[in-house]
Every structure is written in structure tokens, then in C-alpha cells.
Amino acid sequence: MTPPPPIGLLAELTHRCPLRCPYCSNPLALAAADGELTTADWARVFRQAAELGVLQLHLSGGEPAARRDLVELVSHAAGAGLYTNLITSGMMLDAGRLAALAEAGLDHVQLSVQDSEPGSADRIAGFPGGHARKLAFAGLVTQAGLPFTLNAVVHRQNLDHLGEIVALALQLGAKRLEVAHVQYYGWALLNRDHLLPTRDQLDRATVMVEQARSEHRGVLSIDYVVPDYYATEPKACMGGWGRQVMVVNPTGKVLPCHAAESLPGMVFESVLDRDLASIWTSSEAFEMYRGTGWMRGPCQGCVNAERDWGGCRCQAFALTGDATATDPACRLSRDHSLLDVAVQRAAAPAGDFIYRERARVKTSVL
């Protein structure tokens, strides 16, 4: 049976980025600039994606603006009919280049901030002066008339500033605020003890979000979900493996989710060897956890199996060492208690952040 086509394509144009966030969603082994796809490769990928049925393209990284051909890439994507969303740190775009992006057909900008105030934000991002540049960039985005979403990744070290982050989103003129809890694999797993929020923090944040939502209805919409380590039901990660989204990494590998390379023994095919449609419909990697056939108990036969699709494979592997296990975020998982253990251990962290950087020696965390 042919699976329905994906709605979204996440294009990780590059792993290069001036920031060093300790929860970066890029893999520990970062791709080098000389291994990145060419402009023509990406143009072909965008055309194939649109033909396959992709509607929205998320241009991400690293920092996508580290690609000198970003304007050209947006132009190819818009030409293919894709809705283009630029996911950026805002650190490498001036007014001229932003205007060129808008002219090329860019639809939306998602700008990340690391906190509400510069001292903390710059420390978390590992880049002095970064926060101020982001605020200046937000001004350019609104001047260009582009709609934008402010994205804040939250964790123990900034969750208490959520009220100020909401205020910042309003002040900057964002229409949407995406409050995303850190997800713990890759870099974030290395830094988990420094990042996991406490239950109290989380409860206060949840109340705060509910108040802000009703107070700013129609002006600012807020995306927020309870993080896995305090959840009792897993989330349908990426809307289910191979169901809604595909990811193309900087070197052209096609992944069911941006963290899938953390899973052992997987072979990911490349857009340099095969077209997107055949990779989506029949590659081993996409078939492996698609649907429910791969599931074991308690997922198999569970009434929620086709709602949460077993949760996140990367989280299951990171916590249990078994990529076919039920996501421990589920209260029915026999490994559910691992989350409590992690929360307790994080109460007394040692040392400081391990910042994202190239060619780090892999560190054992479990």
C-alpha cells in the first residue's frame, strides 16, 4: 500500500551556525560545509517534493542564512509552489538580504530567542551580543511586512522567564509564539542535567501559558505542549514515522525525523541517488517504523496506537537502548520510571553546559 504523501519537508540546508546552543537538534557529528548539497541539488529536491505532495517547506539548519545561495533557494522553492518558512537565528541576515528573500517569495519567518534578556540568552547561546542582534533582526522582519513566529526553546534555565518571553513576542510584533520544551537526544541529552525543568517550574509555566493565551487571544497565538519527561502519554513524534514530514539533511540524506541518525543500524538513502518519492514510499528507513506493524506490547493493540504511533523512536532508543520499545513517556511503558530517575538526577547537576561544537568526541551519558 502506498503511504499518503508528506505535508512538510524540513530542509536542513547546513549544519553551520554561529550559535552554540547546548540543546541543538543537529546530530553530534555535524556535517562539514564541503559535503553540503549544491544549489541545483536543492532545486531538484524542492521540485520533487512539490510533485510528491509536499505543501510546506521549512528551511532550517544550522543557520540557513549561512548558505550564500539562500535567496536563490527560496526562489526555487517558491517557483515549485511550496510555502516557504525560514527557521533562523536572525544572526546572519541584514535588511538587504531579507528584502531579497521576501522578493523571492519567502512566506514566513520563525526567529529563535534563547531567553528574554541578553545576559542569560547570550550565555545559553554561547554567543556574546547575539540577543541584541536578534531583536534588531525582528525589527527588520516586521518592517519588511513578513509575518513571523517567535520561537523559544525552554528549559530549567529560562522557563521562569516565560512571562517576559510572552511580553517580548508582543513587543516584537510576532503573531505566534512557539514555546518548545527541549527534547532530549543528541546535544540536549548530553546537557540534560542542566536543562530538565522541575515539576514546580513546569506547573507555573502551564498556568502562565493559559493566562497569556486568554489575555492575548486574537493578537498572539501560543503553541505549547507539556514536555515528555512529565507526560503520561507519548506524542505522535513528527505526526508519526513516515506519515507527515520528511527531513533532508545538509548532505542529502533523507530522514523520517531530524534526530533519526541517532538510531543504530539505520541506512538513510540520499537524494543524490534516488528521487524523493521512491525514498518516501519504499525506502527501508521509512518503512521500518511506519504504521503499527513494527510494534510490540504495550503499543501493539493499544487503542492509542494510531494516535501516538508509539511516540518517539529516538527517545525510546536514547532512554532504553531499544529503538523498538514503547516511548518511555507513556505511562504504560515498563521504562516510564526512567523519566523520574532523570528528573531526580538533574536536581543536582555537576559542571557546566557542553556547548555544541564541531568534531566533539562522543561522550557517554547513560
Place this chain on the structure above:
Amino acid sequence: MVPQFARGHRLREDKARGRWVILAPERVFEPDDIATEVLLLVDGVRTFDEIVDALAAKFAAPRDAIAADVTVMLADLRERQVLAG
């Protein structure tokens, strides 16, 4: 009144799935057939009255009823920030 899409929102045919969709920041709305007929006329040039006239002619339906339906629909999409103004 000239209805128009808010920046970052547009109507597009989704051929792969045989439907029309509104593409929006991080979201996709699926208008039903009637809403699609209305939104296809929202081009930032036609006035509300012109849109209603066009629909009344196309569907040979009473103008008042159409005007009432379109008013409700546009208000809903404005509240969801899909339409501007």
C-alpha cells in the same frame, strides 16, 4: 470592504490530495467546498458586495442568504488571522 488574505496566508490547490488548502504559518487549513468557492474570489481587489454577487450568479441562490453566510465565514477567518482587516 475588500477582503484579503493576511500576509503569510494563501489558498492553493493541493492536487496530490484532490482538495484546496489555506497555507499558513506552520499550519494548513482545509476549507470545505463552499468556503473554497468564496475564498477563490478573495483576491484583494473584489469588494464584499462583488464577491456576493458573483456567488449569487454562479449558484443561482438568493443574494441575502449568501451575504449572511459569507459574512459569518469571513468573520471566522478574520478571527483566526487568515484574513486581514
